[in-house]
Amino acid sequence: MKPIIYQIFTRLYGNNKHTTNLPNGSIEQNGCAKINDITSAQLKRIASYGFTHVWFTGLIEHATQTDYSQYGIATDHPAVVKGRAGSPYAIKDYYDIDPDLATDVPNRMSEFESLLKRTHLAGLKMVIDFVPNHVARQYHSDASPKGVHDLGQDDDTSQSFSPQNNFYYIEGQTLHTDFDTERRALHPYREYPAKATGNDCFNAWPSRNDWYETIKLNYGIDYMNGRQNHFTPPPSTWLKMKDILLFWASKGVDAFRCDMAEMVPAEFWRFAIQKVHDKYPHVLFIAEVYNPGEYRHYIASGFNYLYDKVGLYDTLRAIICDGRSASSITGCWQSIDDIRDHMLNFLENHDEQRIASAYFAGNAHKALPALVVSSMMGTNPFMVYAGQEIGETGMDAEGFSGSDGRTSIFDYWSVPSLRKLTSSNPANELTTDEATLYNYYYKVLNLCKKQPAITNGAFYDLQYANYSNKYGYNCDRQYAFIRKSDDGQTLLIVANFDPNTVHVGVCIPSHAISFLHLRCGLTSATDLITGNLQTIEVKEDSPAYIQVPGNGAVVLQIAGKAK
Structure with missing residues (x-):
């Protein structure tokens, strides 16, 4: 089967009741979609549209400025949260569902399990995020199974590096977030000793452009001493992250999209994926990677699919926007011909600018030839980001992210295109131009799903x-x-x-x-x-x-x- 994946940014998909859209607005002002809003009818429509998998982005609990302390969830310091809603890649509890997405917060895991059941009944498979490289600054699991030790709980903080530490420490230094707003400076965030930042910033002074809201996880590589590897015995982080994967696989999750997989050693992936496949051989692993020199290394470690971003995506974008020759497509598949079946193709995802944005093509119809090429060249997977199929522009200035051609992953917002797609009858909501695009995608994706x-x-x-x-x-x-x-x-x-x-x-x-x-x-x-x-x-x-x-x-x- 050729996987056809639909990426849904869960917080936004179905936020139809709140349309205030106040920049930097709170959840009370701008609202938030709920897991229960994703109905069986919607999932059946998604399946009939040609999709085989749904990637529910942002399901796992992450840091946020919204206060859930009444439910026993610790509040997060605003100095280390990006946006009011927070980044879904600043994981706060690997064993829990994000409370923003719950209709009944205490029963959020049950609501997730019901969504998983509805997804399967619709004939779809579920993909969720696994974020292995970093966690939120104030990570703490209050939902982990009995006997599980928290990340960092057993660390020796007097050592900058130890193979059995989960974090890296900047000895004798306090973390500095000197770009705090005035409001944040009233109650400065204190972290001592400072921990290394998620994007391999091994000092106590991350900048606004760093992943300052995250902590780098330690997989046994001593970056301060020539990147020496300490993989035997397996580091503590390996064992804890393996258990997290097994926890979600035991729930019935079908696939993991592994964030920034290449920032984690391939040796860990070989270890963890094998452990998962020993119990759940059907589970797929999808890697976000950007270094072609490492592609085969990560496939050999057990990944089923890798992002084809720096190859086919970048080439197709250059053909559409910059006049690059269409013949350059040939070089894309030739460079990875031996692993083409392992490459995941796409034209949009949450990290990339929307096709219809002023920063990309300015018109979603200009990418239709790229849609056909990217989806039909091989037997490998193809992915669509919700809203792409009707030309979402991503040009709103939602708050933290600004107007950058992307749909914000940091802010509470109600996206007009997603409101249309999640209405009871999307066909009645679309403009003529949107309907034309919607029907074209429908034809192409169903051909990809059904034509041998x-x-x-x-x-x-x-x-x-x-x-x-x-x-x-x-x-x-x-x-x-x-x-x-x-x-x-x-x-x-x-x-x-x-x-x-x-x-x-x-x-x-x-x-x-x-x-x-x-x-x-x-x-x-x-x-x-x-x-x-x-x-x-x-x-x-x-x-x-x-x-x-x-x-x-x-x-x-x-x-x-x-x-």
Whole structure:
């Protein structure tokens, strides 16, 4: 099965009752979506849209400026919380669900378990975050199973590094957060000795641009002495984080999206993933990684999928925005050809700017050819970020994040596009432009889910046979490839990054015809996106003339022949 993942930022998905949208507003002013708002009907719609998995981002309890002390949850100092809502990657309790998301706070775990059950009943699998590299400054678990020792509980704080410490300490120094606002300075945050900051800041003076709200976890690497490794016996952090993974796997979670996985040693992943798979072999592990030199190392450690950000995502964005040649797509898959099935493709996620933002394309329709390429090139997963399918711009200035082309992960907010998608009948809420985009995504994602040539077929890149730019084909603005299933389904896919409709001749080399066992001659081809018919001629080393819409693509099903 080719996984098609829908990323939902849970705090925002379904916040339909509060539309004040006051910058830096509180939860009382701007509201917050609840786990119970994600109904069976919504999940069934998501499944019917073509998705196989839902990544519920931000489920685990994290630091926040909202006061839940009446429920026995310690308050967080505002100096070490980003935004009113707080970052979902500043984990405060690995064993608990975030109280913001609960209708009945004391029963928040039960509400999560009900969401998991609804997700599975809808035919979907659940992905949750695992944040292994860092925790909130004031991490404390009040929900951990009996006998579990808290992170840092047994640390020897007199040592800057010990393999059995969970944190790194800056000996003899107090943490400085000198960028505190006046309000925060009234009650300064005190941390002594200072702990190293999550983005490998090993001093007591993190800046506003550092991950100052987090503490770096110690996996047995002594960064202060030449990055010496101390992995035998397994460090305390290895054992505690392994137990956290097993806790959530035992609940029935299907996959973990592992935040900044490459900041944690691959040796830990080999250890922990194997422990999980010993009991729960079906559980998937997805790694956020950005260093291609480490890709194979992390796959060998047990990861099923890795982000393809610095390769295909960056390339497609440059083609859309900067005029880079579409032929550069070929180099993307060639550089990771041996591990292509392990790469997770996407055009948006919570870290990246929205396609429709002024910082990216300014118009979501400009990325439709990239959507087809990214989702249909291989059997590997593809991911969509909620709101992407109707052109969410991410241009609100919600508070901490400002207007940066991203949907804030730090603030309470009600996002108009998400209100539409979570209404009782989204189709009635959409503008004509949004509906067009929504229907296009629906077609593409369902093709990815159901067409055997895409889910498990072979891939053949046609670009090398079309570099001459003959027959109207412009290899800088068009990209063509074939997908072929074992049962004979053949799809000729041509993406057009030019805004104008083109009538181009796509040369199909003789090697492709023999390798894929294609039938030569005139044939009627159906575009599976629109249902339109085109008559094309398949002939060795000759052009097959095809009409492709501007900023669009065709997925032509053509006749093949048996081996």
